[in-house]
Amino acid sequence: MTIFKFPQDFRWGTATASYQIEGAAQEGGRGVSIWDTFARTPGKVYNGDNGDVACDSYHRYEEDIELMKKLGINTYRFSIAWPRIIPDGDGEINREGLDFYHRFVDALIEAGIEPFLTLYHWDLPQTLEDDGGWGNRRTVDAFVKYAEVIFKEFSGKINFWLTFNEPWCIAFLSNLLGIHAPGNKDLQTSINVAHGLLVAHGKAVQSFRRLGTTGQIGIAPNVCWAEPYSKSPEDQAACDRSIALNTDWFLDPIYKGSYPQFMVDWFAEAGATVPIQEGDMEIISQPIDLLGINYYTMGINRFNPEAGALQSEEVDMGLTKTDIGWPVESRGLYEFMHYLQKYGNVDVYITENGACINDDLENGKINDDRRISYYEQHLAQIHRIINDGINLKGYMAWSLMDNFEWAEGYRMRFGLVHMDYRSLVRTPKESYYWYQSVIKNNWLETRN
Numbered sequence: 001m002t003i004f005k006f007p008q009d010f011r012w013g014t015a016t017a018s019y020q021i022e023g024a025a026q027e028g029g030r031g032v033s034i035w036d037t038f039a040r041t042p043g044k045v046y047n048g049d050n051g052d053v054a055c056d057s058y059h060r061y062e063e064d065i066e067l068m069k070k071l072g073i074n075t076y077r078f079s080i081a082w083p084r085i086i087p088d089g090d091g092e093i094n095r096e097g098l099d100f101y102h103r104f105v106d107a108l109i110e111a112g113i114e115p116f117l118t119l120y121h122w123d124l125p126q127t128l129e130d131d132g133g134w135g136n137r138r139t140v141d142a143f144v145k146y147a148e149v150i151f152k153e154f155s156g157k158i159n160f161w162l163t164f165n166e167p168w169c170i171a172f173l174s175n176l177l178g179i180h181a182p183g184n185k186d187l188q189t190s191i192n193v194a195h196g197l198l199v200a201h202g203k204a205v206q207s208f209r210r211l212g213t214t215g216q217i218g219i220a221p222n223v224c225w226a227e228p229y230s231k232s233p234e235d236q237a238a239c240d241r242s243i244a245l246n247t248d249w250f251l252d253p254i255y256k257g258s259y260p261q262f263m264v265d266w267f268a269e270a271g272a273t274v275p276i277q278e279g280d281m282e283i284i285s286q287p288i289d290l291l292g293i294n295y296y297t298m299g300i301n302r303f304n305p306e307a308g309a310l311q312s313e314e315v316d317m318g319l320t321k322t323d324i325g326w327p328v329e330s331r332g333l334y335e336f337m338h339y340l341q342k343y344g345n346v347d348v349y350i351t352e353n354g355a356c357i358n359d360d361l362e363n364g365k366i367n368d369d370r371r372i373s374y375y376e377q378h379l380a381q382i383h384r385i386i387n388d389g390i391n392l393k394g395y396m397a398w399s400l401m402d403n404f405e406w407a408e409g410y411r412m413r414f415g416l417v418h419m420d421y422r423s424l425v426r427t428p429k430e431s432y433y434w435y436q437s438v439i440k441n442n443w444l445e446t447r448n
């Protein structure tokens with residue numbers, strides 16, 4: 001057994017996102033999002049699940065906050081649904097939507113919990129997608145308008161801000177692989193989306209500064225750490241491409257003002273180019289205050305010319321996997337955080353980390369021991385990272401409760417709290433009580 005003590009000011013939290021938990025999809029003046037459309041497209045989401053009801057947190061957020069208070073967290077990461085604020089994307093502002101989030105944020109603060117806001121967690125107003133989505137500068141301008149509304153409304157209440165969640169998912173999972181909304185499968189489109197959201201990010205940061213908004217702002221890339229299957233240069237290069245598309249493709253423009261040239265050249269070979277306009281890179285590289293990092297797993301990759309746009313194939317090494325099929329390997333978090341130091345020792349929050357473990361209720365309890373084991377391993381790496389002097393300031397478990405897991409629908413469960421989707425009864429799992437003790441003690445005590 002080892003005891004890992006955390007810094008006194010370390011932030012402990014959980015994370016969710018609007019489309020995954022709110023429900024009330026046709027209430028409060030909310031407009032249609034690309035996920036409403038995608039979920040209703042046959043074959044896109046498991047079982048035809050959608051976010052119409054989800055966890056009904058739109059109506060039950062006080063119950064959720066009670067669970068957060070009992071858990072003992074001091075930070076809660078959530079997202080605002082753009083379609084609740086400007087239902088058609090860039091037209092009239094919906095006061096009812098703003099009022100809902102004011103009630104929610106006020107209740108969080110009342111409970112002593114710091115709101116940690118993601119402006120965009122994938123629920124783009126459908127009207128903007130119909131007009132070209134992130135590849136159209138109209139959407140970029142619309143995002144800035146939406147962000148400025150939120151900055152003005154919540155400055156003073158919110159002090160931690162993220163522009164985008166997982167830009168790789170927004171651009172490549174959703175527009176190259178077609179697995180998430182809107183489901184495009186085109187390399188140039190995905191590169192256009194990536195560039196559009198980066199310009200939107202930079203413009204929003206400029207507005208954040210100009211408006212004197214309180215707090216700190218950043219972005220939350222997801223990590224795809226990969227190590228080469230062999231010592232061959234081809235396998236190492238395949239890993240470099242996988243890592244870079246999730247990280248460098250977004251953080252080089254932000255921190256260096258330019259895309260990673262080796263990846264630009266790689267895509268040029270496939271006939272795809274970045275639609276950079278005059279001044280874009282200066283806008284994108286506005287200084288930011290923090291990074292959110294989402295980590296779930298890592299891979300052992302090798303070169304395979306048949307393996308998609310990156311010709312990089314993950315090899316199944318027989319590791320223990322979670323129920324969504326991702327290997328449990330916490331080592332990649334430690335390696336990645338040291339990789340990230342090339343951008344400087346920037347303030348980092350782990351804004352998502354968790355395990356899909358689909359254990360169900362047994363005699364009124366959920367004995368999700370595998371999830372506890374996953375968290376134990378990853379928190380031990382967090383301690384290692386902090387011990388190395390890296391500015392890792394906080395940790396948000398994904399997720400507070402089971403919720404709509406995108407194309408997997410409701411079959412995949414990441415929550416510390418079990419959700420009965422019929423009754424909407426929330427039941428804390430054993431991992432909830434384990435995490436509660438870690439937070440209370442501010443230390444991790446490994447069980448073996």
Ligand SMILES: CCOCCOc1ccc(-c2cn(C[C@@H]3NC[C@@H](O)[C@H]3O)nn2)cc1
Binds near residue numbers: 166296405
């Ligand atoms: C067969 C090819 O497969 C390619 C990879 O396909 C995926 C699918 C899904 C993910 C994925 C899902 N999550 C969890 C979410 N993060 C944000 C929050 O909303 C969580 O619900 N992170 N990454 C990655 C890759």
